[in-house]
Amino acid sequence: MQKYLFLLLTILCLGEVQAQKSIYGFPLGVQTYTFRRSFPLHALKALDTIKMFGFTEIEGGAPRGMSPEDFRKACDDRGIKIPSTGAGYEQLVKDPMAVVKTAKILGASYVMCAWIPHKGNDFTIEDAKKAVADFNTAGKVLKENGLTLCYHDHGYEFRPYEDGTLMDYIIKNTNPEYVSFEMDVLWTIHGGGDPVSLLKKYKGRWKLLHLKDLRKGVVGDNTGHTPAENDVVLGTGQADFRGILKAAKKGGVKHCFIEDESNYEMINVPKSVAYLKALK
Template identity: 65%
Template sequence: MKKTFFSLCLATVSLLNLTDSFAQKGKLYTFPIGVESYTYRASFPKNVIATLDTIKALGITDMEGGAPKGYTEAEFKKLCDERGIKISATGGGYEELAKDPMPAINKAKALGASFIMCAWIPHQKANFNLENAKKAVEDFNRIGKTMKENGITFCYHNHGYEFHPYEDGTLYDYIVKNTNPQYVSFEMDILWTQHGGADPVALLKKYGNRYKLMHLKDLKKGVKGDLTGGTPPENDVVLGDGQVNIPEILRLAKKAGVKHYYIEDESNKEYEQMPKSIAYLKSLKE
């Protein structure tokens, strides 16, 4: 990790005083600052301690992620605990969860996480279809039931390809409507929702409390989305600089009872963009 990046991060944080509580009267964003650990995918393999120190310096106290390579869940949790960072959610691959959810459940418990999210349904690229959706519904209901029985909430994280038209809606609608609300909840990734041609605001109005987690990220203005579930990293911009209606999304997410919000910066400029994204959230008013 480059020292100049860390110094820039610390200087920016100091100027913005981002460690202040977000729960101020009139503030729209009143929840602990969260981050998806994938944001620092380039940094964690180089220096886990320095990366966690950077996250702490930003005032972040909530994380979605798992133990980096070379660390056990207990070891990573200890490092996070020492910095006041709670790991509230972690992830699991579709195949591993479908085969047996218990290893992922045990890892989540060791991390102190209450949620496990799955971020991808196997399918042919740009050709997500009804059979994929039906299989996912069957697997998600079974996985979610096992997780609930073990004190964990299962969430599916959308990636945009699910918004293929189906009947009077989309295949995403099919998944939401056919999964059992007792066992399956959702994590809305607002960039991928927008990129897939859906409206995050409309979905929050439609499905409300099915959403428990949220990825906060913004899509560059002028970018036209598609159903591939992919876009170049340069299209991931500072929150508030893109085309996603973040203030209205946050208003509705609060109303729906979303529990955790994680900034996920998939650009290659996370050290530059993260402080700006946090400052943007802090600036939002009711």
């Protein structure tokens, strides 16, 4: 039943989306986690939907049951590139060369890590210091193999520390030669950060951007968690995407990916694409 519902939603949404190659000069991309309910049902049909929505780039990797080689071929067949893929923190620490191998197969240039291990909601300076050391070490291996490591912020890093935050500490103490960053707009706002100010303050350090919006009226915190219903269509929440995209372009961001963590991705994504297309 889920499979047929997925196909029906795809057909209904196609009329709302027109393909566009870029937004503010960035290729139109999407994080495959957006379609996390579709990929387990039928990965190839999920890629067909991504293509039909007009996306030419994805951030992600092979779903369970599919090899990186087969996933790369499926994307190539649809004219979809994979400039960025993900890797877990422990994998980067224990076997960075395995990360390199997979990223090379996918054709990725960037490897993003979206979580730093910590106890409960208590992210500490000790956690940040360990992450800095581990990212510098793993990032060096990736750099030597033609890849760039990007840490994806998640909101908990914006706890106050000295004259700034733990996010400031991480950015300032990682080696720019080995470590770059991916800003997630929703989590930055949820954690208390200002996306535009951070893009300007650390110009050149942000290479990737997750376009994601936080529902108006939601007051964030430093947990790195919020209910799925707080992820809303771009332009209807708290983010200033016009300002963010302008700052991203000037600040050296290379790729932007829409990410929708709601349970209504088939409805929200076409609306988000339409919103971005209308931005001037």
